[in-house]
Amino acid sequence: MRSRKVYSLEKSKISESVCDLLEKLSAAAIKKSGHFMVAFSGGSLPEIVAQGLVNPEKKRDIDFTKWWIFFSDERCVPHSSPDSNYNLVKTSILDKLYQLNKDTKNYIPKEQVIKINSKLVHDAELAADDYNSQLVKAFASRETVRYPVFDCILLGVGPDGHTCSLFPHMPQLNVTDIWVTYINNSPKPPSSRITLTLPVVNDAHNVVFVATGASKDTIMDSILNKNDKTLPSTNVNPIRGELFWFLDKDAAKLVNPNIISQL
Ligand SMILES: O=C1O[C@H](COP(=O)(O)O)[C@@H](O)[C@H](O)[C@H]1O
16 A cells, blocks of 8 residues: 555535545546546445535536546446435436536546446346446456556445445455455345455555444444454555545544544
């Protein structure tokens, strides 16, 4: 890992700070390779990012036409389901960005949103295999070592320490031979999901965790202070990339102040 930064911020500052970083990372990636390959998580994350990214009062200097959107994990449900991570990102970010910027055409083209195949959601194994193939295609002309190298992966963390759909003590955590795997007995519903594997996450240029709320304080203590390796989130350590943790004051309550950086 090149570096790890842990920030503890007022809740009202989280969205803006995460999006300030995204603006910087996007500019650097587009300058270097012409694209910004970014994977989103579901849960609370899309809405937090939306507040900072799609704000009519603060237009950002971002070329969204160069963004490629992926999903760190996805639930095996139809795209229209409220449980779908794609649906969350679409309604909170993609649709609003289109409305805001359609006159200037600065929005993310639909073909650059790489989502689960809705015809395969009845079979998580097939859906994972298909998403793997979609990634191979999308990254074909890009830097891949053994795994695709995302410019940025945006992650959440559950109160049990899961991230993506990698859950504690589940075998998916040890999968290294493929880019996308699946689970049919997820401890958190819905039970069938697909997920990026850990080595893919750890090959990204930047991994950005966002965790807010008092329900996350104990798990943040286990991850950041105690380095509990049984937790999937503790095992996210980008090999060559940078790791960022954006916590609000409630989530950071038990975190050792010595490891907290200033923005
Ligand atoms: O089930 C999931 O949960 C995690 C954490 O969600 P949060 O609401 O606690 O932020 C999320 O990162 C993941 O994408 C999602 O499928």
